[in-house]
Amino acid sequence: MSLAPRLDLRQSQSLVMTPQLQQAIKLLTLSNLEIEAFIGDALESNPLLELGETPQAERGAERGEGGDSDVPETPREEREADALIAEGAGQSDAPTDLASAALEIDRDTGDGSWGAADGSGGGEDEGFGLEQSTxxxxxxxxxxxxxxxxAASDEREIFxxxxxxxxxxxxxxxAEPLTEIAAALGVPLAEAERALALVQTLDPAGVGARDLAECLAIQAREADRYDPCMARLIDHLDLVARGEVARLRKLCEVDQEELVEMLAELRAYDPRPGLAFGTREDGAIAPDILIDRSPDGTWRIALNEATLPRLVVNRPYLVTLRDGCRDRDSRSWLKDKLEDARWLIRALDQRQKTILAVASEIVTQQEGFFLxxxxxxxxxxxxxxxxxxxxxxxxxxxxxSNKFLHCPRGTFDLKYFFTSGVGGGEDGEGASAEAVKARIKALTDAEDAKAILSDDKLVDLLKAEGFDIARRTVAKYREAMGIGSSVQRRRAKKLAAIG
Known part of the structure; x- marks a missing residue:
């Protein structure tokens, strides 16, 4: 065997992801708001790109006002991609009406109403949306x-x-101990205590508290209700949580009627007053997909154009640059920019088509949920x-990923519609975990204070309704939803009954 260096030629095949393909895959995971930021960067780096016209719905309204609405327009999806690029059309022009027979409403149920478009779909399952208000x-x-x-008296106190x-x-x-704050600021503890007392007088009442009891006490003082009886009640919040009414009456030295009034007053206070204000990072969820139901029973699925800018190729500028390119390097640069622009428009177009295809299939599979x-x-x-x-x-x-769907029932993460099946039913596919959770919540909400349902009883009731699941599964789902045990619920309902 020779140990001398030599050159060998070898031929092999491999699959390599091009930068364009990697970018296209990345675009799929971005939400509409992230796409908007991505498009902003593309506009800065490519002079041939510019934002397109107003959304198609607005153009349609303008045509109606101008009297040119009788001229039929060729559907976008039937034209060549290059023609779309030349016109500067974005994927937001993709078809939004899905009239498939599989999506027809079940008229046998007689349920023709879906609720208002603000998310108040009605029915037993309200409140499961992800709608968030700023x-x-x-x-x-x-x-x-x-x-x-x-509020402060001098600059030192303000500081x-x-x-x-x-x-x-x-x-x-x-949460930080006041002694540590005083040490960090290099001020006496007494001055830090006076400054904290000043903060606790600010609006909203309860801010600056170091624990729940102090927060409620501040609000009671603000309402001029902090008498010795209320002070003892606030000092024994653990008894309130356990519903030990007899001990509370003895400690507070009040009768049943007075204790009921004190508990009602306590419930009116805000245990987390700071949450009434937002932070700079918080914001409302902007849905990527809008779903509605037309009068004829078909589903309308559209991309949210309000958060989806439209890219076009600036053809007049392209012609001007092309006429001015005299050398090979300039023509090569212009060609590369034009190819990048066309590729990006095609990639965005394909992204929107893929999103619509997935969303329409979700509606098909989960039509029962939407109805x-x-x-x-x-x-x-x-x-x-x-x-x-x-x-x-x-x-x-x-x-x-990172996509939200808005329908009359609320705003939901697309991942919400993908759930595992539990308990084999008659059809063999079982029930959705979310459906089981919803039923557990409904049963516990409707239970009587004198007949609290144990986990075993919940299992029996669910099995009677066709949900064949184990007791440990019921306990797991109950704890995941923040529903207490039967003992905890009995105490809470007993306490609520006297209020």
Whole structure:
């Protein structure tokens, strides 16, 4: 065997992901708001790109006003991709009406009403959406800082009070020990205590508290209800949580009627006053997909154009640059920019088509949910959707990441519709885990204070309704939803009954 160096030529084949393919895959995982930021970067780096026209719905309204609405327009999906690029059309022009027979409403049920478009779909399953409302326009810290200057007596007190405000958590509590704050600021503990007392006088009442009892006490003082009886009640919140009414009456030295009034007053206080204000990072969820039901019973599925900018090729500028390119390097640069622009438009177009395909299949598979609520949610996997739309499972996974769907029942993460099946039913596919959770919540909410349902009883009731699941599964789902045990619920309902 020769040990001398030599050159060999070998031929091999391999699959390599091009940068364009990697970018296209990345686009699938981005939400519409992230796509908007991505498009902003593309506009800065490629002079041939620009934002397109107004959404098609607005153009349609303008045509109606202009009297040109009688001229039929060729559907976008029937034209060549290059023609679309030349016109600067975005994928938001993709068809949004799905009239498939599989999506027809079941008229035998007689359920023709879906609720208002604000998410009040009605029915037993309200409240499971992910709709989020933004809090106040300013943060808690900004709200408190605006009050400190007027409430403090001198600059030193203002300085310490502002330092305390900066250390409050989002709920308005001071978690850091006051001794450590005083040491960090280099001030006597007495001055730090006076500054903390000043912070506790600010709006909203209860901020600056170091624990729940102090937070409620501050609010009771603000309402002029902090008498010795209320003080003892607040000092024994553990007895309130356990529902030990007899001991509370003895400790507070009040009768049943007075205790009921005190408990009602206590419930009216806000245990986390700081949450009434937002933070700069918080924001409302912007849905990527909009779903509605037309009068004829078909589903309308559209991309949210409000968060989806439209890219076009700036053809007049392209012609101007082409006429001015005299050397080979300039022509090569212009060609590369044009190819990049066309590729990006095609990639965005394909992304929107893929999202619509996945969303339409979700509507097909989970039509019962959209009609009747979470109790009709079916078990569904990524693989099932991938097989139906003839795509890879990983593609469906990317499409459903960071995407939200808005329907009359609320706003939901696309991942919400993919749930495992539990308890084999008559059809053999079982029930959705979310449907089981919804039924457990409904049963526990409706139970009587004198007949609290144990986990074993919940299992029996669920089995009678066709949910064949184990007791440990019921306990797991109950704890995941924050529903207490039968003992805890009995105490809570007993306490609520006397109030």
């Amino acid at each position: 809090a106040a326009g300013i943060s808690l810290s900004e709200h408190l800082h605006a009050q400190v200057g007027a 310490i009070a502002r330092a305390i405000v900066d250390r409050l958590d989002e709920a308005g509590y001071l 009747h609520g979470v109790s009709h949610l079916r078990p569904l996997t990524l693989k099932q959707v991938a097989e139906k739309i003839e795509m890879h499972e990983s593609t469906v996974s990317r499409v459903t």
